[in-house]
Amino acid sequence: MRTLSTIAGLAALALTVTACGGGATTLAEPSAGSGAPTAANTIVIGTANFTENVTLGHVYAGLLKSKGYEVTVKPNLGSREVIFPALQSGDIDMLPEYQGSLLLHLDKAGKAADGDAQAAELKAKLPAGLKLLPYAPAQDKTIWMVTRATADKHGLKSLDDLKKVTGQLVYGGPPEDKTRRIGLVGLKEVYGTEFKTFRALDAGGPLTKAALRKGDIDLANIFSSDAEISANDWVGLEDPQRLQPDENVAPLVREQKADAKLTAAMAELNAKLTTEELIKMNHKTDVEKEDPEDVANAWLKAVGLVS
Amino acid sequence: MRWSWFPDHADDLSALALQHLQMTVLAVALGVAVAVPLAVLAHRVAWVRGPVLSLTSVLFTIPSLALFILLLPFTGLTRTTAVIGLTVYTLVVLVRNTVEGLGAVPPHVREAARAMGYGRTRVLLAVELPLALPVVMAGVRIATVMTISLVSVAGFIGQGALGQLFIDGFQRAFPEPIVAGIALTLLLALVADVALVGVQRLLTPWTRR
Amino acid sequence: MGLLQQILGWFTQAGHWSGPEGLPVRLLEHLEYSLLSTVAAALIGLPIGLYIGHTGRGAFLAINLSGFGRALPTVGLVTLVFLVSGLSIWPVYVALVVLAVPAIVTNAYAGMAGVEPELRDAARGMGMTGWQRLWQVEVPVALPLILTGVRLAAVQVVATATIAAYVSFGGLGRYLFDGLAQRDLPQVLAGAIAVAVLAVVTDLCLAALQRTLLPRGLRLRRAAAT
Numbered sequence: 001m002r003t004l005s006t007i008a009g010l011a012a013l014a015l016t017v018t019a020c021g022g023g024a025t026t027l028a029e030p031s032a033g034s035g036a037p038t039a040a041n042t043i044v045i046g047t048a049n050f051t052e053n054v055t056l057g058h059v060y061a062g063l064l065k066s067k068g069y070e071v072t073v074k075p076n077l078g079s080r081e082v083i084f085p086a087l088q089s090g091d092i093d094m095l096p097e098y099q100g101s102l103l104l105h106l107d108k109a110g111k112a113a114d115g116d117a118q119a120a121e122l123k124a125k126l127p128a129g130l131k132l133l134p135y136a137p138a139q140d141k142t143i144w145m146v147t148r149a150t151a152d153k154h155g156l157k158s159l160d161d162l163k164k165v166t167g168q169l170v171y172g173g174p175p176e177d178k179t180r181r182i183g184l185v186g187l188k189e190v191y192g193t194e195f196k197t198f199r200a201l202d203a204g205g206p207l208t209k210a211a212l213r214k215g216d217i218d219l220a221n222i223f224s225s226d227a228e229i230s231a232n233d234w235v236g237l238e239d240p241q242r243l244q245p246d247e248n249v250a251p252l253v254r255e256q257k258a259d260a261k262l263t264a265a266m267a268e269l270n271a272k273l274t275t276e277e278l279i280k281m282n283h284k285t286d287v288e289k290e291d292p293e294d295v296a297n298a299w300l301k302a303v304g305l306v307s
Numbered sequence: 308m309r310w311s312w313f314p315d316h317a318d319d320l321s322a323l324a325l326q327h328l329q330m331t332v333l334a335v336a337l338g339v340a341v342a343v344p345l346a347v348l349a350h351r352v353a354w355v356r357g358p359v360l361s362l363t364s365v366l367f368t369i370p371s372l373a374l375f376i377l378l379l380p381f382t383g384l385t386r387t388t389a390v391i392g393l394t395v396y397t398l399v400v401l402v403r404n405t406v407e408g409l410g411a412v413p414p415h416v417r418e419a420a421r422a423m424g425y426g427r428t429r430v431l432l433a434v435e436l437p438l439a440l441p442v443v444m445a446g447v448r449i450a451t452v453m454t455i456s457l458v459s460v461a462g463f464i465g466q467g468a469l470g471q472l473f474i475d476g477f478q479r480a481f482p483e484p485i486v487a488g489i490a491l492t493l494l495l496a497l498v499a500d501v502a503l504v505g506v507q508r509l510l511t512p513w514t515r516r
Numbered sequence: 517m518g519l520l521q522q523i524l525g526w527f528t529q530a531g532h533w534s535g536p537e538g539l540p541v542r543l544l545e546h547l548e549y550s551l552l553s554t555v556a557a558a559l560i561g562l563p564i565g566l567y568i569g570h571t572g573r574g575a576f577l578a579i580n581l582s583g584f585g586r587a588l589p590t591v592g593l594v595t596l597v598f599l600v601s602g603l604s605i606w607p608v609y610v611a612l613v614v615l616a617v618p619a620i621v622t623n624a625y626a627g628m629a630g631v632e633p634e635l636r637d638a639a640r641g642m643g644m645t646g647w648q649r650l651w652q653v654e655v656p657v658a659l660p661l662i663l664t665g666v667r668l669a670a671v672q673v674v675a676t677a678t679i680a681a682y683v684s685f686g687g688l689g690r691y692l693f694d695g696l697a698q699r700d701l702p703q704v705l706a707g708a709i710a711v712a713v714l715a716v717v718t719d720l721c722l723a724a725l726q727r728t729l730l731p732r733g734l735r736l737r738r739a740a741a742t
Contacts, residue, residue, distance in 0.1 A: 046384075046465075049465070049474050049478070050478055051475070051478050051479055054475075074465060075465075075471070076462070076465055076471055076474045076475065077384055077464070077465030078384070078463055078464050078465050079696065079697070081696055081697070081699055082376075082379065082384065082463070082464055082465075082696075083384065083465075085379065085380070085383075085384075086383055086384035089383050091383045091384045091385060092384070174697055175690075175693060175694035175697035175698060176697045176698045176699075178694075178698075179698055180698075199684065200681075200684060200690065200693070200694060201684045202684075205478060206477055206478060206480060206598070207603060207683060207684045210598075210602050210603035211603050211684070213602075214602055214603055216603060285479065286479050286480075289309070289312075289479060289481050289483075291316075364716075364719070365712060365716060367675070368671065368674070368675040368711065368712040368715035368716060369675075369708055369711070369712050370675065370678045370689070370692055370707070370708050370711050370712075372678070372692050372693075372696070372704075372708075373692055373704050373705060373707065373708030374708075376696065376701070376704055377705070449586075452583065452586050452587045453586060455587055456586065456587045456588060456589045456590070457589075458589075459589040459590075459591045459592060460590075460591055462591065467591075469589075470589060470591060470592070472592075473589070473591050473592045473595045474595075476595060476596075476599070477595040477598065477599075480599055481599075482596060482599050482600075485592055485595050485596045485599070486596065488589070488592050489588065489589060489592045489593070489596065492587060492588070492589050492592065493584060493587050493588065495587075496584065496586075496587030497584065497587075500583070
């Protein structure tokens with residue numbers, strides 16, 4: 001009897017899953033609600049679940065507040081897979097994005113490597129209702145890194161050198177690196193190297209850094225603006241074929257919010273937001289453990305964007 | 308441990324704790340609203356009981372991450388999504404305890420009520436449910452404590468309340484927010500449990516000796 | 517193509533059944549984490565539950581502490597232990613054991629507390645020592661509830677062991693986290709279904725085991741009662 005009713009329960013569950021699932025076949029499906037129109041001067045900024053993005057969200061917020069907007073920041077909302085649909089449905093209005101990754105999110109085959117080419121491609125590929133504003137010089141590029149010891153042992157300077165140790169190293173990166181071009185596929189295609197094993201970690205986050213420190217992996221995905229690189233003396237491998245795209249920071253906004261005033265404010269920000277400044281802010285939050293919001297506001301004042 | 312971090316962030320922490328509490332209360336209240344009618348049905352209609360109890364326990368085993376992802380296309384990246392998910396996980400305890408409580412009402416009590424001319428609905432509302440209340444409330448207490456500990460999994464969709472502190476601490480290799488999150492979660496569970504014991508006493512004066 | 521067909525398609529694809537990332541290996545990893553955690557939790561929880569049930573000492577404290585333990589957020593524990601231990605499997609085991617202990621302690625205690633005082637007195641009257649009373653009278657009578665506690669704990673552990681993938685380890689949780697990162701919804705749901713099925717199967721197996729382990733005397737008593 002118990003077994004029977006369990007099966008009945010499972011069957012009912014399966015029915016619910018299909019009923020709810022309907023046509024949703026990818027995670028990028030937008031939610032049903034089409035963003036209700038909101039007052040023009042209110043902005044909800046969402047951020048992904050890593051600290052630099054949270055800080056950038058607060059930088060946008062601090063600047064827009066000084067221009068008279070009413071701003072709410074929703075930090076640490078999740079990964080891009082989860083947040084992007086929320087932008088489309090109007091749960092949030094604005095998101096600090098990275099052009100290279102965003103392009104790959106929208107087009108798995110996207111190959112544009114530099115900021116201008118990416119911006120042009122993105123213009124064509126962004127879903128209706130979304131607008132990407134001009135990008136900042138600040139970049140947070142993914143770089144394939146090894147420890148100093150590994151680099152010395154195998155004489156590694158560039159990704160080209162990986163051919164010498166094909167099949168010997170352990171690759172550690174986010175789960176998607178296993179199947180996408182900027183990962184195992186591209187490294188094999190472009191640099192002719194393969195790996196002993198692949199270890200699914202995170203995108204340059206605490207898992208990847210811990211694994212590289214501990215020696216569980218040899219080659220890791222690390223963000224170029226990470227404040228821990230110099231502390232650990234990690235070595236970034238050169239990428240002569242430009243497999244890793246540029247990753248300039250750019251605000252992704254719902255079109256109805258992207259008026260001239262907001263665009264102008266973001267252009268002012270772009271004049272100041274360089275990679276060096278980004279690394280400085282990351283150092284404050286990640287190493288000195290200051291609050292992202294405080295770091296953002298202090299930076300805005302220091303560079304004179306907010307008085 | 309940087310002790311000054313805690314008082315410096317008292318405002319943020321209390322805001323998150325309040326949000327945590329709101330989500331818990333919403334989820335458990337919704338859970339009761341769904342579970343009690345289901346349990347009454349299962350109590351009255353014998354063949355419904357097995358499937359209802361099994362369905363709720365199967366729902367309980369679905370990983371929360373998958374449940375949230377399933378809900379995202381419908382309710383978006385909102386607190387609603389988190390609360391619906393949390394409600395689903397309260398059902399197993401609430402339904403089981405309500406069915407048990409109703410089943411433990413002595414038949415002669417029920418019969419006496421019928422003999423006094425009570426209709427079925429009145430028997431349910433005036434006799435069976437009040438007598439089942441202690442067991443139902445025991446379920447509510449378990450469900451509440453469980454929900455308080457589960458809210459943090461909604462951090463995957465940015466709605467983790469105190470659980471947001473875990474993400475922050477994890478990303479920055481910073482134990483202070485994590486410790487604060489765990490301590491406040493425990494404190495919240497303690498306060499909620501004591502409050503529920505009080506509510507139960509008020510609702511069932513006859514159990515006091 | 518409907519979502520259900522896609523999930524079915526995922527399960528019927530041969531590649532998902534072999535290799536280090538195939539279902540059998542992921543399932544075994546998941547079982548390894550779950551089994552070791554449940555056993556460790558039983559080794560910790562059963563002596564505590566039996567001790568307080570047998571002596572009646574510390575019951576209030578133990579029951580409240582384990583109620584408290586139920587409130588410990590698993591994600592928080594995993595991240596905190598990760599910061600201390602670095603990248604290792606320890607965060608997973610600590611969190612799962614902490615998750616499992618309360619149910620085991622409270623049910624073992626409830627089982628022991630439910631042993632009729634007459635029975636204890638009779639055993640004492642027969643001249644049994646404390647040790648004999650524990651093993652020959654109290655534990656056998658309390659066994660159904662003791663095992664219920666282990667069963668509840670095991671099911672909860674199986675459903676929660678997906679957390680291992682959160683800190684880069686294996687188990688069925690990999691399909692959830694990899695599927696999310698690779699934007700492959702069928703993979704996420706296939707993983708979720710596998711976890712749910714494993715938890716239900718665990719529950720059924722332990723229920724069957726519980727029936728087999730039930731002492732004959734108790735079975736007779738139950739039969740007489742109904």
